[in-house]
Amino acid sequence: xxxPAPPLAIIAAALRRERQRAGIxxxxxxxxxGLAKSTLSQLESGTGNPSIETLWSLGVALGVxxxxxxxxxxxxxxxxxAGEGPRLMSDESVYAATLLAAxxxxxxxxxxxxxxxxxxxxxxxxxxxxxxxHFVCAAGRIRTGPVGEEVELGPGDYVTFPGDxxxxxxxxxxxxxxxxxxxx
Amino acid sequence: xxxPAPPLAIIAAALRRERQRAGIxxxxxxxxxGLAKSTLSQLESGTGNPSIETLWSLGVALGVxxxxxxxxxxxxxxxxxAGEGPRLMSDESVYAATLLAAxxxxxxxxxxxxxxxxxxxxxxxxxxxxxxxHFVCAAGRIRTGPVGEEVELGPGDYVTFPGDxxxxxxxxxxxxxxxxxxxx
DNA sequence: CGGCTACGTTCGTCAAACCGAACAACCCGA
DNA sequence: TCGGGTTGTTCGGTTTGACGAACGTAGCCG
Numbered sequence: 001x002x003x004p005a006p007p008l009a010i011i012a013a014a015l016r017r018e019r020q021r022a023g024i025x026x027x028x029x030x031x032x033x034g035l036a037k038s039t040l041s042q043l044e045s046g047t048g049n050p051s052i053e054t055l056w057s058l059g060v061a062l063g064v065x066x067x068x069x070x071x072x073x074x075x076x077x078x079x080x081x082a083g084e085g086p087r088l089m090s091d092e093s094v095y096a097a098t099l100l101a102a103x104x105x106x107x108x109x110x111x112x113x114x115x116x117x118x119x120x121x122x123x124x125x126x127x128x129x130x131x132x133x134h135f136v137c138a139a140g141r142i143r144t145g146p147v148g149e150e151v152e153l154g155p156g157d158y159v160t161f162p163g164d165x166x167x168x169x170x171x172x173x174x175x176x177x178x179x180x181x182x183x184x
Numbered sequence: 185x186x187x188p189a190p191p192l193a194i195i196a197a198a199l200r201r202e203r204q205r206a207g208i209x210x211x212x213x214x215x216x217x218g219l220a221k222s223t224l225s226q227l228e229s230g231t232g233n234p235s236i237e238t239l240w241s242l243g244v245a246l247g248v249x250x251x252x253x254x255x256x257x258x259x260x261x262x263x264x265x266a267g268e269g270p271r272l273m274s275d276e277s278v279y280a281a282t283l284l285a286a287x288x289x290x291x292x293x294x295x296x297x298x299x300x301x302x303x304x305x306x307x308x309x310x311x312x313x314x315x316x317x318h319f320v321c322a323a324g325r326i327r328t329g330p331v332g333e334e335v336e337l338g339p340g341d342y343v344t345f346p347g348d349x350x351x352x353x354x355x356x357x358x359x360x361x362x363x364x365x366x367x368x
Numbered sequence: 369c370g371g372c373t374a375c376g377t378t379c380g381t382c383a384a385a386c387c388g389a390a391c392a393a394c395c396c397g398a
Numbered sequence: 399t400c401g402g403g404t405t406g407t408t409c410g411g412t413t414t415g416a417c418g419a420a421c422g423t424a425g426c427c428g
Contacts, residue, residue: 138322
């Protein structure tokens with residue numbers, strides 16, 4: 001029920017992890033959160049006991065819910081083309097739902113909207129071990145997937161692949177997509 | 185994703201609410217948490233800005249998870265319009281990601297693609313308690329949300345609302361959407 | 369090389385969170 | 399009408415979290 005662990009170490013680790021996930025420096029995060037660099041440095045090192053307002057502003061600056069900062073952290077490519085996949089709740093013709101991926105407990109899933117402009121492929125470094133990406137192309141055309149196993153997606157297409165290996169995003173035209181990043 | 189509300193008032197209300205629910209006096213709670221009565225009194229009155237350790241000890245003494253003291257009591261309808269929301273990883277101009285909802289452990293999230301044809305609103309019964317729906321309109325126009333609190337979405341718009349109350353889906357034109365159904 | 373910028377850390381100072389005690393208000397029994 | 403027991407609040411004093419300015423380091427460019 002309650003986390004018995006001392007929260008300070010968890011907060012310190014969470015701050016570092018989330019900051020690196022956002023890809024910003026300590027100074028940049030301190031600036032966005034309106035804090036002094038020294039304060040943030042001490043927090044990430046496990047020294048100190050932040051006030052609620054301090055930690056709150058960090059959560060806002062990181063775009064992360066407050067609870068993420070205090071709670072302990074608890075390869076195959078599969079494509080489902082638009083119109084394929086198991087249809088559910090189709091008893092009403094005006095309505096069709098396709099189950100793309102069923103969730104399991106103990107994993108966290110972050111929901112993103114991605115906007116991509118045509119360019120050379122963007123390389124993404126491997127995320128934490130065990131992470132999985134779920135990718136639904138909403139508009140445009142996108143090539144994505146692990147390096148060497150990219151697939152091309154059109155509107156409504158879905159692909160899932162491991163997130164803990166290097167992978168690419170490449171928009172063939174202005175595109176956007178919904179991404180669910182699943183990790184432990 | 186983040187609560188824009190000032191957390192101090194929420195904490196003050198949550199402390200008083202949980203303490204009265206536990207049926208103990210302010211002095212008794214202060215004693216169990218190892219704090220001074222004065223400290224707790226100021227916290228419940230909304231004055232002051234507790235440290236993490238202080239609030240943590242109160243959560244332990246009350247027997248409630250930490251997050252209950254900092255998060256607003258109920259999940260409401262929240263809309264993030266296309267282009268709004270915290271942008272991440274925007275250092276490369278060809279690439280923009282918007283965090284819509286950050287996941288927490290211990291919940292399951294099922295990922296759907298919904299196709300809807302224009303019709304009268306489709307009523308959906310309440311799901312299991314604690315379920316939350318995340319809805320991203322991919323194309324068309326969709327009105328959805330809890331009954332009486334529907335919002336209209338265009339491509340790229342995002343809305344989240346409780347899934348454990350009756351809610352509606354209504355396509356104003358042929359539409360499709362990505363739905364993440366989150367439940368415990 | 370020197371100059372510049374950004375990174376993260378350590379230091380001294382100040383405001384504030386926290387404490388302890390004293391405080392008014394209330395309820396009960398003597 | 400006294401105590402003695404609550405309740406929750408307000409008052410000085412001390413500890414400490416947050417700040418700003420330094421620091422050492424690393425990279426990049428002229």
